[in-house]
Amino acid sequence: MERQKVLNVLNKLEVIETNGGDSAYMLVENNEENQELLKEAGIPLETALKYGDEETFCILALAYCEGYADLYDGNKLLAFEEKFEMELGEGQNIILYKNNNEHFIAISKDDGRCWIEKLSKQHLYEINTVLKK
Structure with a gap:
């Protein structure tokens, strides 16, 4: 799976809640549309759910912990x-x-x-x- 392909998808998802600092997070809605976009990028729903629940998941944690992102520049995730x-x-x-x-x-x-x-x-x-x- 290509890191940049995954980041392109994560960067397009609508963030509904965010926080910076030591406890940074970027939450997106866990809905069918987002699940399908993740699936097309090669990320199974089970992986996304490790970083959230049935309502939302954190793309910042997903990107860093799964090894897709090296840096968040304040606007997008980068590899x-x-x-x-x-x-x-x-x-x-x-x-x-x-x-x-x-x-x-x-x-x-x-x-x-x-x-x-x-x-x-x-x-x-x-x-x-x-x-x-």
């Missing part, structure tokens, strides 16, 4: 093609990653906040120059 991650301390990480053949830098905080910037060709050139020294 990395490649990544380098380093702890900055005090609940912060810096992540250099590649997604859809584009390169990004992210600073992720334990409270769920995330800052992301796309790296330009000039940025990549400068990074490569430093690495070759």
Whole structure:
């Protein structure tokens, strides 16, 4: 099953309740339409129910715990093609990653906040120059 295919489906589902921070969640309705979309992406109903109940399930928990997502940027769940991650301390990480053949830098905080910037060709050139020294 392709991670990005699953994330595309999860990112399209209508979130009916959300919370950030240490106890973050994103609940979607457990209905026939959402079940069918998950089934088409290769996720059985039993898997979704591990992260919810008969009324709702949490796509954030499903995406992370089942290994589909690497990061939630505040708008959508992301999977990395490649990544380098380093702890900055005090609940912060810096992540250099590649997604859809584009390169990004992210600073992720334990409270769920995330800052992301796309790296330009000039940025990549400068990074490569430093690495070759």
